[in-house]
Amino acid sequence: MAQETFAPPVSEWYYPSDSVKENAIVRDYESLYAEAQGDLEGFWARQAEKLDWFAPWEKVLDASEAPFYKWFVGAKTNIAYNALDRHIKTWRRNKLALVWEGEPGDKQTFSYWRLWREVNKFANVLKGMGVRKGDRVTVYMGRVPELVIAMLACAKIGAVHSVVYGGFSEHALADRIEDAQSRVLITCDGAWLRGNIVRLKDVVDEAVRRSPIVETVIVVKRTAHDIAMEQGRDYWYHDLMALPIANGNCESVEMDAEDPLFILYTSGTTGKPKGILHTHGGYQVYTSATLEWVFDLKDEDRWWCAADPGWITGHSYIVYGPLILGATSILYEGAPNQPYPNRWWKIVEEYGVTVLYTAPTAIRGLMRFGDAWPNRHDLSSLRLLGSVGEPINPEAWRWFYKVIGKERCPIMDTWWQTETGGFMISPVPSVGLKPGSATRPIPGVEVDVVDDHGVPCPPGVDGNLVIKQPWPGMLRTVYKDPDRFVKQYWTTYQDQGWYITGDSARKDDDGYFWIIGRNDDVIKVSGYRLGTAEVESGLVSHPAVAEAAVIGMPDEVRGSVIYAYCILKAGLEGSDALLDELKNHIRHEIGPIAVPARIEFVPQLPKTRSGKIMRRVLKARATGQPEGDLSTLEE
Ligand code: WT7
Numbered sequence: 001m002a003q004e005t006f007a008p009p010v011s012e013w014y015y016p017s018d019s020v021k022e023n024a025i026v027r028d029y030e031s032l033y034a035e036a037q038g039d040l041e042g043f044w045a046r047q048a049e050k051l052d053w054f055a056p057w058e059k060v061l062d063a064s065e066a067p068f069y070k071w072f073v074g075a076k077t078n079i080a081y082n083a084l085d086r087h088i089k090t091w092r093r094n095k096l097a098l099v100w101e102g103e104p105g106d107k108q109t110f111s112y113w114r115l116w117r118e119v120n121k122f123a124n125v126l127k128g129m130g131v132r133k134g135d136r137v138t139v140y141m142g143r144v145p146e147l148v149i150a151m152l153a154c155a156k157i158g159a160v161h162s163v164v165y166g167g168f169s170e171h172a173l174a175d176r177i178e179d180a181q182s183r184v185l186i187t188c189d190g191a192w193l194r195g196n197i198v199r200l201k202d203v204v205d206e207a208v209r210r211s212p213i214v215e216t217v218i219v220v221k222r223t224a225h226d227i228a229m230e231q232g233r234d235y236w237y238h239d240l241m242a243l244p245i246a247n248g249n250c251e252s253v254e255m256d257a258e259d260p261l262f263i264l265y266t267s268g269t270t271g272k273p274k275g276i277l278h279t280h281g282g283y284q285v286y287t288s289a290t291l292e293w294v295f296d297l298k299d300e301d302r303w304w305c306a307a308d309p310g311w312i313t314g315h316s317y318i319v320y321g322p323l324i325l326g327a328t329s330i331l332y333e334g335a336p337n338q339p340y341p342n343r344w345w346k347i348v349e350e351y352g353v354t355v356l357y358t359a360p361t362a363i364r365g366l367m368r369f370g371d372a373w374p375n376r377h378d379l380s381s382l383r384l385l386g387s388v389g390e391p392i393n394p395e396a397w398r399w400f401y402k403v404i405g406k407e408r409c410p411i412m413d414t415w416w417q418t419e420t421g422g423f424m425i426s427p428v429p430s431v432g433l434k435p436g437s438a439t440r441p442i443p444g445v446e447v448d449v450v451d452d453h454g455v456p457c458p459p460g461v462d463g464n465l466v467i468k469q470p471w472p473g474m475l476r477t478v479y480k481d482p483d484r485f486v487k488q489y490w491t492t493y494q495d496q497g498w499y500i501t502g503d504s505a506r507k508d509d510d511g512y513f514w515i516i517g518r519n520d521d522v523i524k525v526s527g528y529r530l531g532t533a534e535v536e537s538g539l540v541s542h543p544a545v546a547e548a549a550v551i552g553m554p555d556e557v558r559g560s561v562i563y564a565y566c567i568l569k570a571g572l573e574g575s576d577a578l579l580d581e582l583k584n585h586i587r588h589e590i591g592p593i594a595v596p597a598r599i600e601f602v603p604q605l606p607k608t609r610s611g612k613i614m615r616r617v618l619k620a621r622a623t624g625q626p627e628g629d630l631s632t633l634e635e
Helices: 018-023 029-038 038-048 081-085 113-127 144-159 170-178 200-210 237-241 280-295 314-326 345-350 358-367 394-404 481-492 532-539 576-589 616-622
Strands: 061-062 070-072 095-099 107-111 136-140 159-164 186-187 192-193 196-198 218-221 234-236 260-266 274-279 304-305 328-332 355-358 384-387 411-413 447-450 463-467 499-507 511-516 522-525 528-531 545-555 557-566 598-601
Touching: 029 038, 038 144, 038 280, 038 598, 081 113, 081 144, 095 113, 095 144, 107 113, 113 144, 113 237, 113 411, 136 144, 136 170, 136 200, 144 159, 144 186, 144 260, 144 314, 159 170, 159 200, 170 274, 170 499, 170 576, 186 200, 186 598, 196 463, 200 218, 218 237, 234 237, 260 280, 260 314, 260 358, 274 280, 280 314, 280 384, 304 314, 304 345, 304 545, 304 616, 314 328, 328 522, 358 394, 384 394, 394 411, 447 499, 463 522, 481 499, 511 522, 522 532, 522 557, 532 545, 532 576, 545 616, 557 576
Parallel strands: 095 328, 136 159, 136 186, 159 260, 186 218, 218 234, 304 328, 304 355, 355 384, 384 411, 557 598
Antiparallel strands: 061 070, 095 107, 192 196, 260 274, 447 463, 463 499, 499 511, 522 528, 545 557
């Protein structure tokens, strides 16, 4: 059942101006799409040829072990070479790669040359700490330049980074360290958020106590508050970077196109997060090509993807995609309303941001503060806007379009997933838009809406969103769990060989896609992906809880919030104190984003006769909707 439902399609069209159309990199979507469908391998080979390879591929796509597809088979490359090394041989060595603003107002800029040198130095440090090709390095940091440096340094020496979002708790971090078997962890003493210090290193200390596999912790000094440093285990980043070993030259290791680049954990239908694995070759081609088509990036742009580098959006479109294209990327550390709700608009004005890419939840949050805040700033540098993470409701779309984009800037509503590596359904600037629709698939991508038997749904009818052919940015497996990879994504439509996205969607008469929401047990809270099972097992890990069920409930700003229903252990009474304790418990088990908006103590949960919790019934009750077919409900 869909977790979120939005208004039915509106047939309100928005067309780009002639100048947007004429200057767009993709002027003719239809023919680019047709070119790809006519010769998929040739099409992707032509995109790949724009990058540097140490040795060419023998085969573009190998489907012999599908769904374990391989791309650019036999090629040698390194994504860090394409993101950095190749630019410093050109005039771009002096171009800004990264512009960083800290929440308290401090600033740093990195030319391609400076970023390249910092990455080389840190890559040499990592090598000196014994990190070798194929080793997994966990990164748990705030939004600081050193996070970008750490990712690229890993890539450069062939280590596999596993970035864990800085909002996760010690328990979630420990699980991810354990799964990846990381011996090295990179972190910060703290991060700034809404004027407060988030004590990252304390979380790390607790996580490492739970997962003692970590031998080395490298700590970036950001907030400079007192922290514990364990001798022989913990090292300051700045101390290591001052050692002779931190030499400014470091070759990018030759990687096989299919060698792993990173693992990124995401929530699914079971309690255990999945380690989504991406590789050097296909991912670099896919992120750079899609970013160029959709956001039309040119050398004169100032690109701001306001996501967190700890999520796939940041991996693909703050770090790798923009750097491969030689773009200037902005990274801002803190909250959009710190100290006032004009912080983002000030950044747009001050840095001359030309393209701003964010999430519906942020747009709705900023919209609530009113138009006066953005209206105080000169936003005329903007030429394109973007949205990602969940369906954007037409009201937020129109506000973004009118008040921020002044009706000049088309909005690119990009649908994709951690698993897809890059945009899958998205407009390009030259096409007509309908608020709330991600429009049509990216060239080289074939998607459809089908019923449970695989029969295409007619326009206007909801069904399962599937992807019908492989693409270079696709996940290669679930780390250490190939069976789960096959079962989760490829078994439902095994005969057809389609990838199931877990989303429900509908097409309209113009072939535009409308994403409705998840139809599995995944809830999107402020665009963050959480599994019902993950939150439920967090709740039952508290000694007072016998059973728990959670559902996603619509919320005006956050898209969805979590409602939880708990059966307490025999003899225990619910109380306000226990409610607070449970919320706190979840904060430590998963992180603040997973804390339920509401927890109710109940004597029973609606279950099927086979014992499966009927979340559908809970949701119907919570929203006051009819409960539907109750024939499978046990007494
Ligand atoms: C799920 C994937 C991809 C980066 C951020 C999320 C939802 C994502 C859209 C959109 C409607 C969207 C889907 C998808 N989603 N973008 N433009 N319109 N829904 O990555 O955490 O892996 O979540 O986010 O439900 O399956 P993720």
